[in-house]
Amino acid sequence: MIALSLAEIAAVVGGQTHDIPDPSVQVTGQVVRDSREVEPGSLFVAFAGERVDGHDFAAAVVEAGAVAVLASRPVGVPAIVVDDVQRALGALARHVVRKLGATLVALTGSAGKTSTKDLIAQVLRHKAPTVFTPGSLNNEIGLPLTALSATEETRFLVLEMGARGIGHIRYLAELTPPRIGLVINVGTAHIGEFGGREQIAQAKGELVEALPAEADGGTAILNADDPLVRAMAARTKAKVIFFGESGEADVRAENVRLTDRGQPAFRLHTPSGASDVTMRLYGEHHVSNALAAAAVAHELGMSADEIATALSEAGSLSRWRMEVTERPDGVTIVNDAYNANPESMRAALRALAAMGTAAQAKGGRTWAVLGKMAELGDEALAEHDAVGRLAVRLNVGKLVAVGGREASWLQLGAYNEGSWGEESVHVSDAQAAVDLLRSELRPGDVVLVKASRSVGLESVAQALLATGAEGEVSAR
Template identity: 80%
Template sequence: MIDLSLAEIADITGGLAHDIPDPSVRITGAVVIDSRQVEPGGLFAAFDGEQVDGHDYAARAVAAGAAAVLAARPVGVPAIVVPDVEKALGALARAVVERLGTDVVALTGSAGKTSTKDLIAQVLQHHAPTVWTPGSLNNEIGLPLTALKATADTRHLVLEMGARGVGHIAYLTGLTPPRIGLVLNVGTAHIGEFGSREQIAVAKGELVEALPDEAAGGVAVLNADDPLVRAMTARTKARTVLFGEAEDADVRATDVRMTPAGQPSFTLHTPTGCGEVTLRLYGEHHVSNALAAAAVAHVLGMSVAEIATALSGAGTLSRWRMEVTERADGVTVVNDAYNANPESMRAALRALAAMGGGARANGGRTWAVLGPMAELGDESLAEHDAIGRLAVRLNVSKLVAVGGREASWLQLGAYNEGSWGEESVLVSDAQAAVDLLRSELRPGDVVLVKASRSIGLERVALALLEREGEVTGR
């Protein structure tokens, strides 16, 4: 974080100093919301959560080295007391970003946000010091915490923005105004809350509406292959850069092919030339993510050779997103259990099918261990049924549907598509899935584990790896 005094922070946040003997004391460490993560000279923001009240840990935070606490009430230790800690944190983030003058790159989309953010971060690191959103901390608290990690040396700030309703992204862009805005896609994630894909597009498009105009350097990076995203060109005064496989895309891919292991290769085209890319990531869906990252890097001045090299060397930074691990016995576990929606579920199944070519050559089978997709509203039955059918169409060897009603729809979809024997099975919970897999897996098998985060299906992948021991993260 940029060096600020407690007096300056009180002024920025509209707070009052309590039990602060010297307002000139400066914050030189990180801003955190977990007292266990406090650094000497840092600032502890005390949130009153559903299960824990951070104010109860204020004294512990100061004892651990925090210079002060950002709090909603006096806490008996040095504190800046504000009416609303969340809003104060946001105001502090905006002030810091404005003082630093760093380039803010914001991205949103229904699927692939975190994977694309990780790619952008890894590519831009080759260009200049870069700070980015860790994991999926893309909400009203996670975004300012990320922004406050920036320092005077930071050139690029890459921020993932999530939305659960209209107005959310507009609020986030107000905290850290972006110069470059990237919209990946408009899918059906959270459609139960939004009501329709068109409403999701309204929310995602708030990002491009927040950009400065072209004369001020604003750039909207949009997916040429998604009609709802492409249409956002009419909602921004910024310069538009299109990415995708469409012929008129400014940054596009040709000659897309898959390696035997299921990793995509393609020729990258930018306005300044071409380069060859072979990703370390698994699944053809990462081509679109890579093109989005390439478009951002192009806008920021990187050469096509630099971009292609950086993309080819980029890996997975965030856990439980297509994490591929080979066990000692030759079983490969693909842990993609962080979250799921219809688009990401289809992409993961296609990636599994691509990996299955090598598996079958070695006598192995493909297993899809799938759980419910949350927040689909009235579309839930149809979407789960469609995923079960797709598993059959992709010739996945075994479908294990885990859970209750939604899982039964997965299994029924597979059955109705032609999975009448033992190719699909419904089990009650994660432990039942683990027991089944432990009894039936054999060398050469590839196991995909995926469901919405609330289901906790990562326990299946972790149990399979813990028992047999990890060998190599491919």
């Protein structure tokens, strides 16, 4: 964080200082909520959770070097006490962002937010120092903590914004007002909570409504291939840039194809020129993510050649998102188990099918180890059935559906599409899936592992990788 005195912080957040002998002392380290991340000069934010109360760690964090604690009650060590710690954290982030003067890029969407954010950050790093959301810390706590990690050298601040309902993105945009706002897509993730895609579009579009007018530098970057996103152009006074494969898009892709390893390649077109891209990531869905990143970079002054070079060098920065690892015995594990929704599940299956072309040449097979997609409400049965059917249509060699009712719907969809015998199977849990795969995998096979975060299927991928490296290790 930029250096601020405790007196200035207290004034910004409307707090009272307690046990602070010298309010002119500055916070020079990071603002953190995890006591394990405290370093000399830190400000520790004490949240009272259901299982752990950060206030209980106050003495320990000060001993470890924290300058003070942002708390909701006196804690016997230097503290700034406020009525609402979360709102105080947001106020501090808003103050710091205003002082920084960095260009703030915010993005949202139903699928691909984190992968796109990682691409944007890696491209913009070629131009100037960039700070971005780590992982998926995109809520009312993670977003301000990310903003507060920026320093005087930061020129670009890239923030992912998530939403669980109407008004959430509006609130996040008030905390960290963006100059550039990107909406990737409107899908069915969390449709059970929102009630429909139109409601999701209403929530995601709050980002473009929050942008400055075009005369003040505001720019909305919208997916031309998604009608609900394209329609958001009418909801903003900012300049509008469209990206996509549509011929009408300002930033678009032509000659899209997948290499024999399942990595996308295409000709990138921007208003400033064209250049070829071959990505290190896996799956055709990353083309749209790359175009979104290219549109942001173009708006910030990068040439087509600079953007293409950066996109071709970019890798995956966030764990369990299409992580591709080949074991010493020739089995390839694709760990995409961080989360799942119908759109990302279909994209992952198509990537697996593309990788299967090379696998079959080596005598290998494709395996889809899939679990529940959460928060789909009344659409859950239809969506799980559709994913099971798609696996068959894409000629995935083996489907292993893991878990309870939703997994049975996956397997039933595959069965009804024509996957009989041993081509699809329903197993009870992760350990059963690991046991099955250990007994049947052979060199050249490619295994995709994917489900919603709550299922924890990353344990399957980790166990299979450990098996290949060190012998048999049980999944949790």
